[in-house]
Amino acid sequence: MIKKFSILLLMVFVASCNANHAVVKTTKPDSSRTVSQVAQRVRKPIYRPATKNNPIAVTQKDSPTVKTYSNATEVLEATTRVKVTTQMVLAYIEKYKSVAKENMTRTGIPASITLGQAILESGAGTGPLSVQANNHFGIKCHKEWTGPSIKYTDDEENECFRKYDDPSQSFKDHSYFLTSRPRYAELFEFQKDDYKSWAYGLKAAGYATDRQYPDKLIGLIEKYQLSKFDAEVLGKDFVPITTIVNKPITYNDEVQKYTVIKGDSLYSISKKFNISIDELKRKNNLVDNTLSLGQSIIVK
Numbered sequence: 012m013i014k015k016f017s018i019l020l021l022m023v024f025v026a027s028c029n030a031n032h033a034v035v036k037t038t039k040p041d042s043s044r045t046v047s048q049v050a051q052r053v054r055k056p057i058y059r060p061a062t063k064n065n066p067i068a069v070t071q072k073d074s075p076t077v078k079t080y081s082n083a084t085e086v087l088e089a090t091t092r093v094k095v096t097t098q099m100v101l102a103y104i105e106k107y108k109s110v111a112k113e114n115m116t117r118t119g120i121p122a123s124i125t126l127g128q129a130i131l132e133s134g135a136g137t138g139p140l141s142v143q144a145n146n147h148f149g150i151k152c153h154k155e156w157t158g159p160s161i162k163y164t165d166d167e168e169n170e171c172f173r174k175y176d177d178p179s180q181s182f183k184d185h186s187y188f189l190t191s192r193p194r195y196a197e198l199f200e201f202q203k204d205d206y207k208s209w210a211y212g213l214k215a216a217g218y219a220t221d222r223q224y225p226d227k228l229i230g231l232i233e234k235y236q237l238s239k240f241d242a243e244v245l246g247k248d249f250v251p252i253t254t255i256v257n258k259p260i261t262y263n264d265e266v267q268k269y270t271v272i273k274g275d276s277l278y279s280i281s282k283k284f285n286i287s288i289d290e291l292k293r294k295n296n297l298v299d300n301t302l303s304l305g306q307s308i309i310v311k
Contacts, residue, residue, distance in 0.1 A: 093134035100235060103135040108240055110179050114186045115244045119199055122244060123206045123237035124213075125182065127228045130235075136178075139163065144174035148185040204241040206232050223303065230303035234273075267311030271302045284310040 104126060111122035111129075132149050133141035140146040144161040152160050152171035159174040175181045189195045194216045201208040210225040210232075221227070232238060233252045242249035269280060277288045277300045291297070294309045302308070 093137050095135045095137060099137070100130060100135045103130060104235060104237070106136075107178070107182065110182045112240050112244050114182055115203070115241065118186045118190050119203055120186055120189055121203055121206050121209055121238075122240035123204075123232045124209045124228070125185065126235075126237050126240065127206070127210075127232045128185070128213075129182070130231055131227060140172055141178070141181075144172060145178045145181055146172055146175060147178055147181045148188075150181070150184060150188060204238060204245060204247070206238055206241070223301075223306075226303040226306055227301070230305070233304060267309070269308050269310045271304060271306040271308060273304060275302060276300070277302065280308060280310065286310060 107126065107129060108122070111125040114120060114125055115122040129147045132138070133147035136142075136147065140149055140161070140163060143163075144159075146161075149165070150173050151165075152173055156171075156173055160171050161174045162169040163172050164170065165172075173181075173184065175184070189198065195213075195218075198209055198212045198216065201212060207225075207229055210228040213219065213228070214222075214225045218224070236252060238252065239249040241247075267284075269284070271280075277291055277297075280286075281288045281291055288300070291308065291310065292300075
C-alpha cells in the first residue's frame, strides 16, 4: 500500500514540473511593435483658433482641403469692429454688386456709395447685425417699422434694429431710407457718379456721427474701384482710380503733415517721423488705429 502511495506521489510531482515548464518563454518578444512606433502612425489634428480671418478651427496636417486666406486685413467699423481680409471684401462685392446697380438704376443712389456703406457698416457681411438679422446697414426700427426686429446694444442698450428675410431687402430698404427722408434730399442734386460729394453729403445730413466717415467711405470706394459700377449703370467709360503715390511732405512754421499711402499704418508712420503712436493719435484726435488712403496726418 505504501509502495503504491509513493508511486502516485512521484507521478503528481512529475506532472507538476511539466506544467511549470510549459509556460516558460524561450523566445524574445517582438521588438518591432512598440507603443511609441504605433503612436507615430496616428495623425493628430492641428488646432488653430477660429477667427474671422481663419474660420477653420481644426485642420489635418498635409490635408489638401486646408483653406487659406490672404494675410492682408483691414478693420471695418460695422456695429462692432471687425477684421476682414481683402478676399472676403472682394467676395462680398461680387455677391452684392448687382443689387447695388439695380438700386442705382431705380433710385439714383450711386452703386459705389451703396456698396461702400454696406462693406463698412456690415463688416463685409461679418458684423453681428448682418449675420443675425440680414441688416447690412445698421438701420434701426424707427416708429414706422412694423416688420421683424432684433434687440442689439449699439448707442444704447437693447436698441431695436430691423430684421430682414434676405440681405437684398436690407439694400432696398437702405435706398428707400435715403430717398424718403427730406434731410437727404440735397444728395440727389449731386451727379450720380460723384461719390465724394455723396460721401461728405451723407455726413453733413447726419447719417453718421463719425467725423471720419466720409474719408473711410471714400477710401473703400477707391481701394476696391467701386465707382466702376456707377460707370456701368450710366453707360460711361470707367477710368481706374490712380493709386495714391507718396506725396511730398508739406511743412509750415508750426505743423508738419503727411499724406497716408497704401500700406501705411500708425506704427510705420510713427517710426518714419520718430513719434509715438499715442502722440500721433492725440495730435489727430484719433480714437483708434484706422487710417484712410489720402488722409492727412499731423506728425509734428
